[in-house]
Amino acid sequence: VDAFAPYQPRFIEAATSTGCSTDAIEEALTREPGTVKVVYVIPNFHNPTGRTMGERERARLADLADRHNIVLVEDDAYGELRYDGGHQPSVASFSSSGRVLSLGTFSKILAPGLRLGWIIAKGETRAKLLAAKQAADFYTSMVPQIVAHDAARDGFLEHHIDVLRQAYGARRDRLVRRLTERLSVPHRWITPSGGFFLWLEVPGLDGAAIFEAAAASRLVVIPGHMFGSTAASREAVRLSFSATPPAVIDEGTARLVEVVCEVAGRPLTDAAPRSSRH
Numbered sequence: 001v002d003a004f005a006p007y008q009p010r011f012i013e014a015a016t017s018t019g020c021s022t023d024a025i026e027e028a029l030t031r032e033p034g035t036v037k038v039v040y041v042i043p044n045f046h047n048p049t050g051r052t053m054g055e056r057e058r059a060r061l062a063d064l065a066d067r068h069n070i071v072l073v074e075d076d077a078y079g080e081l082r083y084d085g086g087h088q089p090s091v092a093s094f095s096s097s098g099r100v101l102s103l104g105t106f107s108k109i110l111a112p113g114l115r116l117g118w119i120i121a122k123g124e125t126r127a128k129l130l131a132a133k134q135a136a137d138f139y140t141s142m143v144p145q146i147v148a149h150d151a152a153r154d155g156f157l158e159h160h161i162d163v164l165r166q167a168y169g170a171r172r173d174r175l176v177r178r179l180t181e182r183l184s185v186p187h188r189w190i191t192p193s194g195g196f197f198l199w200l201e202v203p204g205l206d207g208a209a210i211f212e213a214a215a216a217s218r219l220v221v222i223p224g225h226m227f228g229s230t231a232a233s234r235e236a237v238r239l240s241f242s243a244t245p246p247a248v249i250d251e252g253t254a255r256l257v258e259v260v261c262e263v264a265g266r267p268l269t270d271a272a273p274r275s276s277r278h
C-alpha cells in the first residue's frame with residue numbers, strides 16, 4: 001500500500017479476514033466498469049493472513065483480468081517457502097493475454113539487502129515495463145545481480161532454500177503447537193502452509209491494545225488495523241515466526257498469552273506457563 005500511495009490511487013479493499021476475496025474483486029470490477037486499473041493479490045502464503053489461493057480461484061482471477069481488461073499483479077514474494085501441501089500454479093499460468101504480472105524477490109530466499117527482484121511479463125506489457133524501467137533508473141545495479149546469478153548457478157540457492165524451508169517450517173510448527181497448548185481466549189487462525197506469518201484473530205479484542213501491551217512486554221506483533229480497515233482486521237494481530245529461534249518462540253508465546261489475557265480481562269489458565277518476566 002505504501003508503494004502505491006505516492007501515485008494517489010483510490011484503493012478499493014477486497015480482503016476478508018481470511019485473505020483476498022475474489023467475489024469482492026469481481027463485484028468492484030462490475031460496479032465500476034473501466035475505473036479499476038490494477039488488482040494486486042498475494043496468492044501464496046498471503047501477508048498478513050498466511051492464506052494460499054486454490055487453483056480455481058487463481059484461474060478465476062486470470063479470467064477476470066482478461067475480461068475486464070485490467071492489469072493483475074501477482075506478488076509471489078514467498079512462493080518458494082512452502083512447508084507443506086502441493087505446489088499451486090501461478091495466476092499468470094492461467095492467462096494468455098499478458099495482463100497478469102508475476103513478481104518475485106531474492107529478499108526472502110537470499111538476502112533482503114540485495115534489493116533485487118524480478119517481474120515475469122510478456123508481449124506489450126513487458127516492452128512497456130522495460131521502457132518504464134529505463135526511464136526510472138536505466139538499470140538495476142550489476143553487483144547484486146552478479147551475486148544472485150552466482151548463487152543460483154552453482155546450486156547454492158537451491159540448497160539454501162531447502163535449509164530455509166526446514167528451519168522456518170519447524171518454527172511455524174513450534175508457534176502453532178505453543179498457541180494451541182496455551183491460548184485460552186476465543187481465537188482463530190489458518191495454519192499457513194508457507195511464508196513468514198500467522199494471522200491471529202481474537203474476536204472482540206482490539207489488536208492495537210494487544211500491540212501496545214505486547215510492546216510493554218518487549219514483544220513485537222503487528223496490529224491488524226495496519227493491514228486493513230475491516231472490523232475483522234482490527235481484531236487481529238500478525239505474528240512473525242521466520243526470524244525467531246524455537247526457544248524465543250516459546251518465550252514469545254508465553255508473553256503473548258499473558259498479554260492477550262490481560263487485554264481480555266481474563267486470568268491465565270494452568271495450561272499457560274508464566275513467561276520469564278516474572
Ligand SMILES: Cc1ncc(COP(=O)(O)O)c(C=O)c1O
Nearest residue numbers: 042047075077105107112116117
Ligand atoms: C507480499 C510482499 N511483497 C513484497 C515484499 C518486499 O519485497 P522486497 O524486499 O523485494 O521489496 C514483502 C515483504 O516485505 C512482502 O510481504
